[in-house]
Amino acid sequence: MGVRTWISGWPVYRQLTGTDPLGRGAAAKSGRSMALTARTETADSMARSVCPYCAVGCGQRVYVKDGQVSQIEGDPDSPISRGRLCPKGAASKNLVTSELRQQKVQYRRPWSERKAYVWWDEQHGEWTGHDVPDFEKTKAPGYRPPAEAKGTAALAGDDAFIMQGDGKAWLYVPTGLIDGPLPAHYEPAESPMRNALYGQQANPTRKAYQRPDNQLNPSPPEPHSEVFPYVFAIGRLTEHHTAGGMSRNVQYLSELQPTMFVEVSPELAAERDLHHLGWAHLVTLRSAIEARVLVTDRITPLRVDGRVLHQVWLPYHWGGQGLTRGDSTNDLFGIVLDPNVLIQESKVGTCDIRPGRRPTGPALRGYIADYQQRAGVRPQRQSPIVTTDSYREG
Amino acid sequence: MVGTNSLYGPLDPARDAGYPDAPARMGFFTDTSVCIGCKACEVACKEWNQVPGTGLDLLGMSFDNTGALTANSWRHVAFVEQPRPIGQQSSPFVDTPTGPSVSAAAAAIGAGTKVDTGTKPGVPPAIEPDSAAWMAAGPEFPGMPGSQPPGRTGSANGRTDVRWLMMSDVCKHCTHAACLDVCPTGSLFRTEFGTVVIQEDICNGCGYCIPACPYGVIDQREGDGRAWKCTLCYDRIGVGKTPACAQACPTESIQYGALDELRERAQRRVERLHAGGVVEARLYGDDPNDGVGGDGAFFLLLDEPEVYGLPPDPVVTTRDLPKMWRRAGLAAVTMAAAVLAAFIRRSP
Numbered sequence: 001m002g003v004r005t006w007i008s009g010w011p012v013y014r015q016l017t018g019t020d021p022l023g024r025g026a027a028a029k030s031g032r033s034m035a036l037t038a039r040t041e042t043a044d045s046m047a048r049s050v051c052p053y054c055a056v057g058c059g060q061r062v063y064v065k066d067g068q069v070s071q072i073e074g075d076p077d078s079p080i081s082r083g084r085l086c087p088k089g090a091a092s093k094n095l096v097t098s099e100l101r102q103q104k105v106q107y108r109r110p111w112s113e114r115k116a117y118v119w120w121d122e123q124h125g126e127w128t129g130h131d132v133p134d135f136e137k138t139k140a141p142g143y144r145p146p147a148e149a150k151g152t153a154a155l156a157g158d159d160a161f162i163m164q165g166d167g168k169a170w171l172y173v174p175t176g177l178i179d180g181p182l183p184a185h186y187e188p189a190e191s192p193m194r195n196a197l198y199g200q201q202a203n204p205t206r207k208a209y210q211r212p213d214n215q216l217n218p219s220p221p222e223p224h225s226e227v228f229p230y231v232f233a234i235g236r237l238t239e240h241h242t243a244g245g246m247s248r249n250v251q252y253l254s255e256l257q258p259t260m261f262v263e264v265s266p267e268l269a270a271e272r273d274l275h276h277l278g279w280a281h282l283v284t285l286r287s288a289i290e291a292r293v294l295v296t297d298r299i300t301p302l303r304v305d306g307r308v309l310h311q312v313w314l315p316y317h318w319g320g321q322g323l324t325r326g327d328s329t330n331d332l333f334g335i336v337l338d339p340n341v342l343i344q345e346s347k348v349g350t351c352d353i354r355p356g357r358r359p360t361g362p363a364l365r366g367y368i369a370d371y372q373q374r375a376g377v378r379p380q381r382q383s384p385i386v387t388t389d390s391y392r393e394g
Numbered sequence: 395m396v397g398t399n400s401l402y403g404p405l406d407p408a409r410d411a412g413y414p415d416a417p418a419r420m421g422f423f424t425d426t427s428v429c430i431g432c433k434a435c436e437v438a439c440k441e442w443n444q445v446p447g448t449g450l451d452l453l454g455m456s457f458d459n460t461g462a463l464t465a466n467s468w469r470h471v472a473f474v475e476q477p478r479p480i481g482q483q484s485s486p487f488v489d490t491p492t493g494p495s496v497s498a499a500a501a502a503i504g505a506g507t508k509v510d511t512g513t514k515p516g517v518p519p520a521i522e523p524d525s526a527a528w529m530a531a532g533p534e535f536p537g538m539p540g541s542q543p544p545g546r547t548g549s550a551n552g553r554t555d556v557r558w559l560m561m562s563d564v565c566k567h568c569t570h571a572a573c574l575d576v577c578p579t580g581s582l583f584r585t586e587f588g589t590v591v592i593q594e595d596i597c598n599g600c601g602y603c604i605p606a607c608p609y610g611v612i613d614q615r616e617g618d619g620r621a622w623k624c625t626l627c628y629d630r631i632g633v634g635k636t637p638a639c640a641q642a643c644p645t646e647s648i649q650y651g652a653l654d655e656l657r658e659r660a661q662r663r664v665e666r667l668h669a670g671g672v673v674e675a676r677l678y679g680d681d682p683n684d685g686v687g688g689d690g691a692f693f694l695l696l697d698e699p700e701v702y703g704l705p706p707d708p709v710v711t712t713r714d715l716p717k718m719w720r721r722a723g724l725a726a727v728t729m730a731a732a733v734l735a736a737f738i739r740r741s742p
Binding site for chain 2: 038083084087091092252261
């Protein structure tokens with residue numbers, strides 16, 4: 001390095017001799033700033049990909065430097081997203097490089113003897129093992145379906161198990177709807193209100209699972225619906241994805257929505273002694289979950305049938321693992337499915353809400369048992385499906 | 395070049411900072427009327443600039459858990475819940491072409507005439523007189539917050555509709571940047587794009603820039619000591635790329651471009667919103683004659699700046715520097731003269 005270069009590398013020299021006598025711009029530029037370039041320019045390669053989160057499929061550009069992902073950003077050439085991303089997609093690199101990311105795939109070679117959960121017992125002619133087979137117990141691995149086979153018979157003996165009995169994708173309702181097509185108003189499977197239009201309270205064709213561990217909170221015309229006087233609705237935050245299994249492992253997303261919370265109106269907060277940022281717990285006949293309280297005017301009490309009805313809202317992104325942990329909203333729900341495509345019908349339900357954290361361990365079961373007793377619910381109780389007769393009587 | 399407006403007044407900042415052939419001044423126009431509060435800008439910024447995490451704190455400020463612009467959050471989406479309807483929105487029942495009759499009695503009589511519309515056999519040609527009377531009696535609040543809030547029907551204590559303002563805040567990249575003026579190391583500098591950038595290889599963490607900023611943007615990073623803020627992605631825009639936040643923004647609430655063009659676009663947007671009845675729409679930081687000579691990153695707001703936590707009338711904190719130095723100089727000269735005069739009198 002020559003003396004002249006050394007001197008001209010000195011900001012004061014540049015300030016005195018150059019175009020920037022105040023030394024606030026060109027003269028103050030450091031060597032690092034002069035050499036600065038976007039790391040997308042210096043990447044070894046760029047791969048076009050698709051965002052790993054939801055089904056929209058926004059295009060992404062993945063830049064790689066020295067075998068490591070150096071940047072992931074929206075692909076302006078994508079006709080779906082034109083380079084835009086939501087916060088989850090924008091945090092994709094954070095997801096890839098998260099310390100909590102599962103690095104070793106728990107891959108099981110099909111029918112690996114050492115790791116197999118189930119295996120074919122030639123002697124008895126059936127599948128047996130540590131797990132319960134999810135498929136026909138007596139179908140040998142060598143079974144090959146004839147070309148015209150239908151339903152479960154079309155499933156080969158070594159086909160993958162994919163939810164449906166035949167191991168194939170399904171088109172639902174090819175022969176017509178079980179429910180519909182004309183619209184009708186039914187109350188949700190759990191509701192504090194009587195159906196204002198018909199004697200039939202809830203959808204009579206709904207798929208219900210009447211089990212002791214899946215009790216539905218009583219709804220009119222059943223008695224004791226007042227034990228669960230509030231309506232809870234659930235939803236999503238843009239910062240998290242479904243139950244949070246991916247996004248709660250990502251630092252940049254977890255810090256944007258760090259805590260499981262429940263939104264209540266100022267009126268309900270006063271009624272139940274709930275405090276902003278304090279704890280509350282919600283109770284149904286299935287379980288109780290706890291959440292921090294956000295009191296907001298966005299939640300409005302409703303005036304229905306001459307009485308004030310309080311509703312609460314909560315996201316469903318939390319669970320027991322990740323950077324941010326919390327109770328799972330899904331624990332509140334009973335399972336009720338719509339009859340046509342078997343999607344869960346119960347996205348809203350009734351509940352009670354109380355200040356403070358929930359009991360834990362065996363005390364929680366006792367707490368729920370107390371609610372079951374107050375609601376007059378026995379383990380073998382069946383929720384009424386058809387309610388038109390009782391409506392006429394009552 | 396040193397000009398009379400170097401510290402205050404209208405100015406082309408890049409040329410003033412020694413870039414005679416500067417490209418067009420670049421900036422952000424953040425249109426809060428289309429911000430959906432997704433926070434993609436916050437995340438995209440952190441990913442690109444490799445900003446450390448900020449910790450897991452529930453702030454209880456609506457959906458905002460970032461809180462403010464800090465050394466580790468260079469974009470901050472503010473959420474403001476206000477008990478008032480959006481724009482000029484009114485009850486959906488008002489002024490609808492299928493609105494009710496003037497009175498219940500008139501409606502009942504009108505329905506009773508049973509004018510045959512001749513559409514389909516078996517379908518009653520007109521509604522029942524009783525139903526018509528109920529409809530004419532006016533809208534009954536059905537309990538849905540979107541249709542008519544309790545406050546407007548007087549059924550609940552003073553409640554009105556709520557609007558939710560969201561705004562992605564960022565460094566303003568002022569025409570007159572006091573942070574830059576006070577920086578003793580030359581770490582803060584004006585780029586050829588007219589933006590203001592902290593050079594992390596120069597900053598020594600003295601912190602002078604922090605109180606100098608009229609917006610409270612700059613912050614010191616704990617455990618590091620240096621000051622950090624938005625660079626308007628100096629590395630990206632240098633190679634013709636869009637800054638990370640504007641690139642990610644799904645609604646184009648954050649727009650990046652030549653400042654002149656953005657100001658024109660913003661003006662048209664305000665006029666369009668005004669014509670559409672959103673009379674509260676206004677620009678913030680777009681005026682080259684304001685206290686900081688106009689912002690390189692300016693905003694369209696839907697309420698007073700204070701509502702968003704912005705100063706209503708920011709002034710560059712170094713504006714009075716020349717005047718202060720002149721007065722200090724004058725005081726020094728006066729003092730010297732007085733001392734001199736004292737010696738003169740003592741002489742016999």
